[in-house]
Amino acid sequence: MCENFPAHLITLIKLTHLVFANALRDVRVQVPAAVRRGEKAILKCLYDLEGDNLYSVKWYKGRREFYSYTPKETPAMKVFQFSGVKVERSSSNESQLVLDTVNAATTGKYSCEVSADAPSFHTLISAGDLEVVVVPGKEPIITGIKSRYHVGDIIRGNCTSAHSRPAANITWTINGYETNPSYVRQHKPIKDLRDLETVISGIHFVVTPQHFIRGKLKIRCTAHIHDVYWKSTEKSIEEDRQVARPNEVNLINSFSDDYFDLEDEDDNENDDVRDRSAHITHIKGDMSSLNANGSTAAHFATCLRLWPHLTTLPFLWYALQEILQLLRQLFGQQQITNAKIDNGLNRKVNKHSKHNIHYQQQKQQVEQHISRTTAKATAANSQATLSYLLKWLQRKQKHSQANNNKKEN
Template identity: 45%
Template sequence: MKVQVLMCTYLCFGFVLGLKEVRIQTPIAVKKGESTKLYCWYDIEGDPLYIVKWYKSGHEFYRYAPQEKPATKSFVVGNLHVKESESNATQVTLINVDVDAAGCFSCEVSADAPSFQTAIASGNMNVVELPFQRPIISGLRNKYRINDVLKLSCSSSYSRPAANLTWYINNNQATESFASIKYINNTEQNISMSTLQFQIKSDSFYNGTLKIRCSASIYDIYWQSTEVSAEEDKLKITYIEPISNVIGINYHQPPPNFQLGQTKLDGEIDIKVIGNSAVRIISHIITLKLIGVCRFFIL
């Protein structure tokens, strides 16, 4: 019984000293069709390396065994393509990554004598299909007034996974406390849509302009934005000037005061009567005739 206990203690102690800190480094996401590297870090504390194996969802697709020639060897697993010339004991290079390459990857490290220990670490990788165009904003008018209700929609075309949409108002991220924001993600077609609605206020405009931006993002490898703007439609007050029948040029005294019987400016010249109504013409003719009659009686 004592021997078994000692052996167990030795094995556990050997595991700690022989192989530790096995870590895997996988990218969060990779664009479809691109290449990427997966890393496996470990410390075998002086023991010789026996073998490193890589698995995709439990299926081995690459191994590195320093005692074998060649030391690297790859296996067919789905559409994974390993570039062995750029793969070694601590990394494996995948080229022309397809969407089915997404999933769980594992790195298994085994030390040689005297510890003969094995440890494994796992990590996930996503493969992204990017949208073919920027997000589209619709529903904007050219001008808005205070208390108008602005309602816009933003859509992002097919992508895998569907893009995240974020609204910005005058470069500030829109929040639920300020605006009504609804997301409509079509998981079957991988299309994202979102609506933004709020009431225009006096501080909604900056220098008379309201800017709205919709940004589409996928993990840390895709970020595209579309921005639109509208102007403030201010109410214009129209002043209607009174219509004048008499236009004086170079007036040097107040206009005629009809309440006091003054019908002509004393010593003023260049007085023009405008208007083509028949009433004004007949009045002018009658005035001329009266002047003629007065002259006749004076003579």
């Protein structure tokens, strides 16, 4: 059948086969994913000419050419000015490009275009992304975690990695093992005026006997950015086996995240990082006058039994103000607007019947408020709080009685 084809057509087919049999192929780039600011970045362009001659190698950032290497031209290397791109000529050639002293403007997509010489003039291109990283100046910091804990206590702490770009990734380990994700809460990075980011990660879990290995518990926080930065901080905790005194109740980080939310959506992105670890972590109350094993309802009943002994309306009013203020601090309630009381409240209740009516109304309001607060106090292990309130009421009663005695004298 070949005899039926014209000779020139057969010659063209053979030439085409020779051209494509020895054509440029396998062009690929090696671009580092991340480079520290101020360091050198080495980019490689690898290819297989398959017997062809090289015509040119060109590098682009985005769509703009900034470097070319053409062996048949003099000089073979040409560099074009480009913001953020500083080529180190002595180390660059047809297969390697070295960028010196990289900065934020160096970040971007880099492409290598390889062209073969005649007769194929085949051209292929490959690209990769480079990111310039600003690493934190210090290792991550762990805050809010004490050196000793009892079994059953709640550990709550933060790990902060400051001033980097991009924000570091933070991970936690307990005794060398990856932490249960439910223990960890990640917060949005905070940017400063230099466009650097600070990130905070929180940890929160209940201590169990299995956490202590020969009386020790180790918590490690690790911050890393790509493969150019990896720093960690470890906190060693000892098991506190000391038995608490019977008249003392400890509340250790027993409040829910609703009361101590580290994230404020209204914060400005450029605000400085605040110390977010300064929240209530430990309350001690003297339970000598109450049964520490009693129910919450019993403690409230004990408090209510004090009300008949409060014989002056001024004391009742100031006591109500102090109780409401303390409850707002513990449970994060919004500020409560208190009604003004008539100046006549300075007189004793037993002298005027209308004051007795006011007294009963105030007493009923306080009892209703305490009833509404019971559910919240129960969730926060309210025994210590009630003990504190009871002692405070007793002190106020004694103080008020002493003042009344002085006035009568």
